[in-house]
Amino acid sequence: MTNVRPRRRAVLGGMLGALALTGCGALGGKPRVREWNLFGGGDGARLLQIHQQYVAEHPDVRFSATTLAWGPPFYTKLAMSATGGRAPEVATMHMSRLKGFSPTTMLDPIPVDLLTAAGVHESDFLPATWNRCVIDGKLYAVPLDQHPFVLYYNLEICKKAGLLGPDNKIKTVKGVTAFLDMLRAVKETTGKYAVSVDTTSPWRLWYTLYGQLQGEFFSPDGKELVIDDAKALEALDLIAKLASEGLTPRSANYAALVAQFTNGEAGMSFNGEWEVTTYQTAKLPFSMAPFPVVYDVPKFQGDSHTFVLPHQAHRNADDTKATIEYIAWMLKHSVGWAAGGHIPAYQPVVKSTEYLNLKPQAEYRSVAPNVLYDPDAWFSGSGSQLENESAAAFSGIATGQATAKGALAQFKAAIQKLLDTPSPV
Amino acid sequence: MAVQTPPRALSTTRPAAPKPGAGRPWMERWGGLFFVAPFLLLFAVFLVWPTINGFWNSFFNTSLAGVKQEFLGLQNWREMFGDPAVWSSLKNTLVFTAMSTPPLVIVALVMALLANRKGLLGWLLRFSYFAPFVLPATVVTLIWVWIYQPGFGLVNGLLTSGGFAEIDWLNTENRAMLAVVITTVWWTVGFNFLLYLAALQGIPAQVYEAAAIDGANGRQQLFRITLPLLSRTTGLIVVLQLVASLKIFDQIYLMTNGGPNYATRPIIQYIYQSGFTSYRIGYASAISYLFFAIIVIVSVAQFKLFSGRRDAA
């Protein structure tokens, strides 16, 4: 935007603003906290409960939370609201999206002094997590959690299939053969599928497998695409094999993934860990475990949720203080959040016995250091263009409409095109 | 344009009423502008200005994030002509138009012929055919996504209970567009139906009476009288429908989000994604102008064709 034009427009805007019908100004003395999030799954139901507690404990804050459709719709709306100047006080954001969101213009920095005053310190987080939130020397996000790609399994089905150990936990498998044998045993028991997956967006599964093969994505300077074709194809071929053997459905969206695991058509599910509440509500006998190490190293695709302050044209000091206190309160109460599946980022909670006693939520906390974040680029991250391109290219793998080679070529061409596009941030 | 009597002539016949304009030639000369002014102001601010501004932006790398703005010359335009996503989304728009226009005209005509009757039955028919048109796009797509849902949706439920294999309509490349077209026909055919119905009701009863006296049966009346008399209406409906179909966005964005594998993404969605999701305002502006040019070409061509045919008739 140029420097000249907005001013001229602002005059007209002022004239029209005088006629404005909205009641957007601060009413009364109570600080206002409006929160936007993208939790449409079981974690959203959990968040609702936590917010109810927050509201009950804070009658002096006018609080409202809104859940927007996950992924591109959420991030597009958030960016447009920051541009429009009337953004909410606080929003959730994937850590992998932070740099590409143009934090210096679209977000307001977090006032660290207020955070400290609210009792949250840098030392409460793992250094790697905290450092990812600092850009140009300023803190732009406060980490809430970490969420790896995991394995859900139906206890009854897996017991019948002979896959449970004496402790009633799934026996750890290693390597492709053992992995396939396990799935075949499940399929025999259900008579339908072994695992429910979302074939329309295979990114998480593919990137987990590719990461386990130690495949690289971008060169260290981020300027070149260095995908290892052999490894990438090996991962894609495995996904195709799962579908062609009928271990996974050939075509299933996210709704079907949840439904098939719920109604027992699949004895396992590969997904992020955020549907715990959904399956608990459905009274499903299930547990969770780290995703199997199918290849060489333990790597699990994942991301972190953070709190950010979207840019507001006129940020109110009282609202900001209440907002930071809200963030601190949420961190300190993140055991409730962990119950929804996510691994808390706030270390005092991670070490608490309350968290350690959560079952099955604490079963996979060991993977935290091995969480594989999306590649680093302005067009990458959860719900980003990079993930969209992978969905477009790879969704034909399971259905059999695309070959692994063709899909990979399409994906690489799309990413190369994005790399060649000058960054708008 | 109709020949108009200058209002000045009136004032001379009205010596007793000096107020409104007789003594104020300025008012007589410019007074009309006041009637047009509110419209012109809004027209200038919300149509002309953004049209110019969008064109201007297409030569810059303007970013939604507001980080920078540099002059690029024709770079956005060059990138656009070499961008396969532009052409594939344009192709999807044209495919949608080609697939949706014929059924939207033919089904509307059939409906109008069937529903042109009085009484309660006529009322019920008109209600059922037009009702979907008054629903918002979101409501329509929520219902149809649910109908197409694999596993427990209505269509697949019927398919599987009939012993057929189920189809994941919205996630299969060569089915998704068809699914969107079916939804669109259901949703918007009502408007064309009403246009046809109005035209049918405008045909005087005497025409049919005369034909009946001449011994024409129902089929002859349909093909020799009704359809020829509707040809002008058909021309109008085709024109309106083509332009409306080219502007496709809502249903596709809400049903498939342009997928699977961009097989349904229309050009307007690519504009939206470039400008707002990828922050590239400048580039999105260039694509907007490509789309604008297409709409203008189609409209003008049709106008020529349509007005030519009318002159011939």
Next chain:
Amino acid sequence: MTTITMPTRSAPSGPVEPRWTYPKVASVVGAVILAVLWLVPLLWALDTSLKPEPETTRAPITWLPQAPTVEAYRSVIEQGDLIRWFLNSTVVSVLVTGLTLVVSVLAAYGFSRTHFPGRRVLFGLMIAGILVPPQVLIVPLFQEMTGLGLVDTYWGIVLPQVVAPVMVFVLKKFFDGISRDYEDAARVDGAPRWRIVWSVMVPMSRPILVAVGIFTFIGAWNNFLWPFIVTTDPSMMTIPVGLANVQGSYGLRYAQIMASAVLGGLPLLIVYALFQRHVVRGVGDAGIKG
């Protein structure tokens, strides 16, 4: 882009066919089948919304709810946003319809009945404006609204929708067809021009104004793209935008989704059922499409 079919309606007519013949019976049967096909999606939505959640994802599907419940409606209304969006949609649609009619009638009168320098040029420019698809303007218009501070305001949603050159064109043509005698009589009585518009032109063009008004209202109520672009604050969204963007339920709740679809579609369905006669006749009078 627009043609007007003047109100030359004679007695309702149809092919003369006195007896119940085979083709006649077939046409009734065909008409009813088509009507049922067109109603099924609506009924299926209603049906689903009355089921308890677990029943909605059961395979094979159940036709009628085995244990009908309005639980889904209760949840949807309790979440509260829908009522707010309903109010927003009402405010926006009423403002758009009212302002469009006033602004367009005045402009059409100006173009039809008055002379001022530049009138022809401006009229030509307006006709050219008909060719500009609103979809092309979303990007620059959003930027403009950002500069004006009108993002997330009613005016931001309403004002661009008020610019309807097609409407001015249609009304101008209609006014051109009204005899000047009525105006002249009023002018002799000394009535100022704006009163003539109100007391002569408007009553004479009532049917077409009703038709134009009804379709402007439906169009504004259902407009998705522009409100979708210009509102980011959920409390400012209209029904179509809110339903598409904001999730009121967590996990998959098909009964709730269908309940909100039913509630979102109901207001205009009721309005349409009540005013069907006007809608159908309106199209006949004005054959227009926005």
